[in-house]
Amino acid sequence: MEKKVDIDWSNLSFGYMKTDFRYISRWKDGKWDDGQLTEDNVLHISEASTALHYGQQCFEGLKAYRTKDNKIQLFRPDENGKRLNRSCERVMMPEVPVEKFIDACKQVVKANEHFVPPYGSGATLYLRPFVIGVGDNLGVKPAPEFIFAIFCVPVGPYFKGGMAPVNFTTTDFDRAAPMGTGKAKVGGNYAGSLRPHEAAVKKGFADCIYLDPATHTKIEEVGAANFFGITKDDKFITPLSESILPSITKYSLMHIAKEYLKLEVLERDVLVDNLDEFKEAGACGTAAVITPIGGIEHQGNLHVFHSETEVGPVTKKLYDTLYGIQFGDVKAPEGWIYEV
Ligand code: PLP
Ligand code: COI
Numbered sequence: 441m442e443k444k445v446d447i448d449w450s451n452l453s454f455g456y457m458k459t460d461f462r463y464i465s466r467w468k469d470g471k472w473d474d475g476q477l478t479e480d481n482v483l484h485i486s487e488a489s490t491a492l493h494y495g496q497q498c499f500e501g502l503k504a505y506r507t508k509d510n511k512i513q514l515f516r517p518d519e520n521g522k523r524l525n526r527s528c529e530r531v532m533m534p535e536v537p538v539e540k541f542i543d544a545c546k547q548v549v550k551a552n553e554h555f556v557p558p559y560g561s562g563a564t565l566y567l568r569p570f571v572i573g574v575g576d577n578l579g580v581k582p583a584p585e586f587i588f589a590i591f592c593v594p595v596g597p598y599f600k601g602g603m604a605p606v607n608f609t610t611t612d613f614d615r616a617a618p619m620g621t622g623k624a625k626v627g628g629n630y631a632g633s634l635r636p637h638e639a640a641v642k643k644g645f646a647d648c649i650y651l652d653p654a655t656h657t658k659i660e661e662v663g664a665a666n667f668f669g670i671t672k673d674d675k676f677i678t679p680l681s682e683s684i685l686p687s688i689t690k691y692s693l694m695h696i697a698k699e700y701l702k703l704e705v706l707e708r709d710v711l712v713d714n715l716d717e718f719k720e721a722g723a724c725g726t727a728a729v730i731t732p733i734g735g736i737e738h739q740g741n742l743h744v745f746h747s748e749t750e751v752g753p754v755t756k757k758l759y760d761t762l763y764g765i766q767f768g769d770v771k772a773p774e775g776w777i778y779e780v
Contacts, residue, residue, distance in 0.1 A: 443554040449561035452596035454727060459592050461551035463544045467534050467586040475544060477551050481591065490573035490583040495628040498527035499570040501726045502688075504549045504592070504780060506559045507768030512549060512780040514567075515766050517542050519688045524569060527624040532582040533571050540588075541569065542778065548590045549780045555594050559767065562602065566595040566727070598664075598727035599646050603759060605734030605748055606646035608662055608723075610712060611636040614653040615661060615683075622653075622660075622683030629685075630664070637663060647723075649736060651712060652681060659710040662733070665725035666690040669710060669718035669745075670703075670754045677718070680707035689724045689762070695773060696761050701754070712736075715743045720752030730759045 458481050465475030490496035500520045505513050521541035528535050545567055549556065557563035569590040573583030599606050613636040615629055616622025622629060633648075640648035640663075647663030659667050659679055666687035668678045676697035678690055697703040715721075721733040732755050734748035746752035751759075764770030768777070 445554050447594060449557045449563045452563045452594055454595045454598045457593050459552045459555045462589060462591040463548050464587060464589045477547060485574045486576050488576045488578060490577055494580055496531050496533060496573035496583055497571060498524060498531060498624060498626045499568060500524045500625060502567050503726060504556055504565040505767050506556050508559050512556050513768060514545060514778040514780060516688055516776050517545050517778055523625060527626055528571055530621060530624040531626055533573060533586055536588050544590050546780050548592050552592050557594050563594055563596050565592050567592045599731045603751060605732040605751060607735045608647055608649045608733060609640050609643060609645040609737040610651055611648035615650045616653060618654050618683055620683060623685060625685060653683060657711055659712055660684045662723035665723035665728040667710065668693060668722050668724060670720040671717050672719050675704045675706055677706050677708065677710060679710045687725055689726060693724055693758055693762060696758060700761050701757055712738050718745055720755045721745045722755050730755060
């Protein structure tokens with residue numbers, strides 16, 4: 441019998457809650473140990489850990505979904521495993537074999553099965569894998585030891601309203617330098633985003649939009665999500681840049697747009713002064729899923745796309761297809777779904 445928990449599944453926000461088990465594995469003397477599940481949600485690490493002083497860490501985000509026939513499945517965890525390793529490589533941490541990563545995800549989901557929200561509630565189980573540099577160290581150099589861990593939390597929508605349009609504003613701050621760490625999922629990128637995020641929220645926006653750090657003329661990221669726009673002649677456009685995070689949701693939507701919706705798909709510059717070319721726009725990511733963009737404020741002017749209150753038809757189709765694949769109602773492309 442599956443254990444029961446008292447949670448109001450339909451009203452979950454994107455917030456922390458302690459679940460029963462998390463996975464932890466340690467790297468020492470050149471190798472990872474086998475890893476284990478633990479009930480302890482507190483890490484005991486050296487005060488001199490590089491993760492604390494020099495930001496030597498990275499993380500991932502992926503979800504487990506409960507299907508109509510009560511199976512539990514992960515969406516493209518291999519891609520998260522590969523991206524985690526690209527992030528590890530960028531900040532000189534040991535890679536986690538992708539099979540070990542997927543196995544750890546499955547162990548965490550299985551051990552917390554009763555926290556996987558019911559089908560139809562719209563909620564999911566969010567998994568947060570991370571790697572941190574630990575152990576005694578003072579100089580700016582890679583840590584002597586590392587921890588790879590995963591915890592999980594049942595979550596609802598990241599942006600209030602879920603699949604309802606929200607407005608964003610551009611910011612003068614940059615989240616990443618042209619050849620910096622923007623395409624790695626490292627914590628430093630997010631520390632730098634706290635202030636512009638708070639300023640945007642104070643002005644009444646859901647989050648801020650980062651422009652390209654070199655010229656401030658092109659859209660890069662929508663807070664912690666990628667941008668896409670649908671042109672008036674039905675092309676799916678998304679920015680191409682070395683400093684944005686390669687979103688797994690974005691690449692999945694590019695495939696869905698091309699193969700399921702039969703749209704032309706292009707990664708290219710998106711000029712903030714030429715938003716008129718789009719009839720619809722959205723933010724996409726694991727946490728954000730697809731969040732329709734009502735409007736974007738830039739230099740005091742609000743550019744509205746389809747509507748500030750209604751979801752555009754192409755965005756709706758993209759959402760329904762992605763959501764359907766993730767929850768097992770629409771046939772997924774080969775290799776996208778991993779049953780737990
Ligand atoms: N961009 C940033 C900065 C993010 O933090 C995320 C979240 O992971 C994304 C984009 C979306 O990526 P994904 O679709 O792989 O979750
Ligand atoms: C995600 O979509 O998984 C993210 O990492 C976004 C944010 C919560 C950092």
